[in-house]
Amino acid sequence: MRRVYPNKDFCIGCHICELACLTAHSESKDLIIAVREEQASGLRPCKAVYEKGPVCVSLSCRHCENPTCVTACISGALYKDEETGKTKYDESKCVGCWSCLMACPFGAIRRNPSKGKIIKCDLCEGRDMPACVQACPNAALSYEDR
Amino acid sequence: MLFKPISQNFNDFVIDRDKERCINCEVCVRQCSYEAHFWDDARQCVMHDNTKCVGCHRCEALCPTGCLTIKKNPADFRDNALWTPTYMKHIYKQGDTGGILLSGMGSPSAKPIYWDNLQLDASQVTNPSIDPLREPMELRTYLGSKPDKVEVEETPEGPRLKTKIGPQIKLEYPMMFSAMSFGSINFNLHKAMAMAATELGIVYNTGEGGLHPTLYKYGANTIVQVASGRFGVHKDYLNAGAAIEIKVGQGAKPGIGGHLPGEKIDEEVSKTRMVPVGSDAISPAPHHDIYSIEDLLQLIYALKEATEYRVPVSVKIAAVHNAPAIASGIVRAGADIVVLDGFRGGTGAAPTMIRDNVGIPVELALAQVDNRLRDEGIRNWASLVVAGGTRCSADVIKAIALGADAVYIATSALVAVGCTLCGRCYTGKCPWGIATNEARLKKRQNPEIAAKRLTNLVKAWGHEIQEMLGGMGLNSIESLRGNRDKLRGIGLNEVELDILGVKHAGR
Ligand code: SF4
Ligand code: SF4
Ligand code: SF4
Ligand code: SF4
Ligand code: SF4
Numbered sequence: 001m002r003r004v005y006p007n008k009d010f011c012i013g014c015h016i017c018e019l020a021c022l023t024a025h026s027e028s029k030d031l032i033i034a035v036r037e038e039q040a041s042g043l044r045p046c047k048a049v050y051e052k053g054p055v056c057v058s059l060s061c062r063h064c065e066n067p068t069c070v071t072a073c074i075s076g077a078l079y080k081d082e083e084t085g086k087t088k089y090d091e092s093k094c095v096g097c098w099s100c101l102m103a104c105p106f107g108a109i110r111r112n113p114s115k116g117k118i119i120k121c122d123l124c125e126g127r128d129m130p131a132c133v134q135a136c137p138n139a140a141l142s143y144e145d146r
Numbered sequence: 147m148l149f150k151p152i153s154q155n156f157n158d159f160v161i162d163r164d165k166e167r168c169i170n171c172e173v174c175v176r177q178c179s180y181e182a183h184f185w186d187d188a189r190q191c192v193m194h195d196n197t198k199c200v201g202c203h204r205c206e207a208l209c210p211t212g213c214l215t216i217k218k219n220p221a222d223f224r225d226n227a228l229w230t231p232t233y234m235k236h237i238y239k240q241g242d243t244g245g246i247l248l249s250g251m252g253s254p255s256a257k258p259i260y261w262d263n264l265q266l267d268a269s270q271v272t273n274p275s276i277d278p279l280r281e282p283m284e285l286r287t288y289l290g291s292k293p294d295k296v297e298v299e300e301t302p303e304g305p306r307l308k309t310k311i312g313p314q315i316k317l318e319y320p321m322m323f324s325a326m327s328f329g330s331i332n333f334n335l336h337k338a339m340a341m342a343a344t345e346l347g348i349v350y351n352t353g354e355g356g357l358h359p360t361l362y363k364y365g366a367n368t369i370v371q372v373a374s375g376r377f378g379v380h381k382d383y384l385n386a387g388a389a390i391e392i393k394v395g396q397g398a399k400p401g402i403g404g405h406l407p408g409e410k411i412d413e414e415v416s417k418t419r420m421v422p423v424g425s426d427a428i429s430p431a432p433h434h435d436i437y438s439i440e441d442l443l444q445l446i447y448a449l450k451e452a453t454e455y456r457v458p459v460s461v462k463i464a465a466v467h468n469a470p471a472i473a474s475g476i477v478r479a480g481a482d483i484v485v486l487d488g489f490r491g492g493t494g495a496a497p498t499m500i501r502d503n504v505g506i507p508v509e510l511a512l513a514q515v516d517n518r519l520r521d522e523g524i525r526n527w528a529s530l531v532v533a534g535g536t537r538c539s540a541d542v543i544k545a546i547a548l549g550a551d552a553v554y555i556a557t558s559a560l561v562a563v564g565c566t567l568c569g570r571c572y573t574g575k576c577p578w579g580i581a582t583n584e585a586r587l588k589k590r591q592n593p594e595i596a597a598k599r600l601t602n603l604v605k606a607w608g609h610e611i612q613e614m615l616g617g618m619g620l621n622s623i624e625s626l627r628g629n630r631d632k633l634r635g636i637g638l639n640e641v642e643l644d645i646l647g648v649k650h651a652g653r
Binding site for chain 2: 009010011012013014015016019031032035036053054135137138139140
């Protein structure tokens with residue numbers, strides 16, 4: 001399956017991917033409104049850029065083959081879609097126990113503080129090209145089948 | 147501003163942030179390597195310090211809300227035709243530092259650009275124009291010494307060339323990426339130039355910094371340079387490329403050497419240049435073994451011996467007053483290619499006074515060198531290449547009509563990968579990741595993207611050159627070379643026209 005792969009050699013740590021993810025998952029689809037208004041009501045990017053010295057890397061859900069988050073999820077909100085291979089999330093079932101947060105080895109799951117539920121990459125359901133990949137100015141993210 | 151010397155507050159640029167749209171995302175803070183933007187803890191928002199801005203426009207290009215505009219500082223000194231702000235600011239700076247003024251990139255001074263005073267011809271009615279989309283249009287160019295005459299013999303398989311032709315560089319486009327050393331620009335861009343040159347069937351020049359071991363595989367598309375510092379020169383290096391270039395002079399700083407500051411010399415640069423990490427790499431002004439044409443001849447033949455006469459040897463000089471006589475000597479000393487570098491040619495660092503006041507326009511030097519070599523009957527002994535300030539395909543084609551075999555491009559190549567000509571290359575902090583070896587900054591150039599952009603640029607210019615050739619009713623670049631009848635001058639005086647060897651428009 002196609003996944004989003006980061007390339008730490010050319011990630012420049014600009015965090016633009018985070019803003020793209022945020023915008024793509026906002027109601028308004030407008031960066032300025034998403035940051036100023038929707039963030040206040042809990043909207044967060046599914047992506048986070050980590051930095052150590054000169055090295056930066058942008059991480060989000062890996063859509064693992066055998067996802068530990070799915071095993072850890074107590075409510076069945078996280079599940080593996082057999083057809084697409086994606087690790088999916090049904091927000092209505094999430095009870096905010098944060099088990100998955102601790103289980104994910106990539107730290108790829110985040111909280112929506114106001115909803116008390118998780119936020120996780122859905123590979124930009126409905127978009128041809130994931131927002132983060134499209135927005136990255138240095139081709140440090142690729143969407144491909146490896 | 148508080149805590150700053152007065153002179154620094156005469157800043158060149160102002161940062162205009164539209165607070166209506168700024169989302170305080172700090173993208174600009176992370177992008178600006180001069181720390182002009184910063185997070186203001188007291189106000190809990192992004193703020194800026196105009197005095198630090200060099201006008202590179204990196205922040206403006208990456209701001210995701212498009213709310214930044216970098217503007218020229220509108221603060222005006224009293225009008226004075228003699229004392230323009232540029233000269234006053236130079237003096238303030240020197241009053242502060244006591245040092246020589248440094249600049250990056252080619253001269254921005256308002257001196258004549260003869261390309262702009264030359265117009266190309268086009269066919270009408272007679273000698274119809276050619277459509278390059280329907281008919282073959284040859285851009286292939288061979289650089290190297292051509293024999294005085296060729297002998298052909300008849301064989302049962304047809305005619306065969308009897309004369310032995312010396313080594314040539316084969317170019318699919320009459321353009322090459324000019325010398326920019328590994329060190330002055332970083333590895334990612336060297337790799338990108340090597341990849342693009344290979345894809346395009348042209349060559350790039352290593353500059354005086356040696357060749358990184360991983361780039362030897364692109365040797366067939368590489369010119370290796372030997373300059374006065376002899377950095378990174380050894381037998382394998384000389385034999386790695388498609389040609390060797392002896393750099394005697396550089397257009398941006400004729401008469402002086404080079405200085406790569408220690409900060410730019412990291413582990414990789416140090417290995418390739420063969421100098422210690424962090425030490426300044428100083429190229430002397432002259433080659434200490436060249437004090438005459440005879441000495442140059444010895445070096446040319448030493449290099450030919452070292453490479454067993456397999457590759458052409460090029461000699462690059464800055465376009466200066468006596469360029470024609472010097473070029474004639476160079477050709478007679480055995481050079482297969484002569485390169486003339488004009489004062490608009492870029493550089494990582496040059497003393498400002500030299501950059502802006504030494505040398506002559508490359509257009510004039512080119513026309514005169516071509517004339518001189520023709521008059522002496524030795525024009526075919528060497529190819530002629532011009533470098534320094536070709537901005538578009540029209541400049542390239544005009545150079546060829548004036549007598550050049552090919553053109554070196556460098557500044558335009560850097561602009562293609564993001565350079566905004568801020569002219570601060572000597573700081574080593576290029577926000578576009580070009581003239582820097584800082585790990586955080588150099589990765590801003592992704593070689594895959596850069597190679598693609600360089601390839602696109604040369605292909606685009608190639609298409610345009612084909613269109614212009616076709617318009618003139620020519621079907622190969624060979625037919626234009628030195629064909630000054632295809633040029634007419636506009637707004638030029640008698641002397642200029644005479645030097646350029648072109649008629650005025652209307653004649
Ligand atoms: S947008 Fe690209 S370069 Fe910027 S932080 Fe994200 S992955 Fe890295
Ligand atoms: S693929 Fe879409 S949802 Fe996943 S991190 Fe990228 S932008 Fe966010
Ligand atoms: S990058 Fe643009 S939006 Fe972000 S803080 Fe800077 S000026 Fe504001
Ligand atoms: S990134 Fe360049 S243009 Fe922007 S503030 Fe810094 S120096 Fe000025
Ligand atoms: S290479 Fe970089 S520092 Fe030099 S002029 Fe271009 S943008 Fe400025």
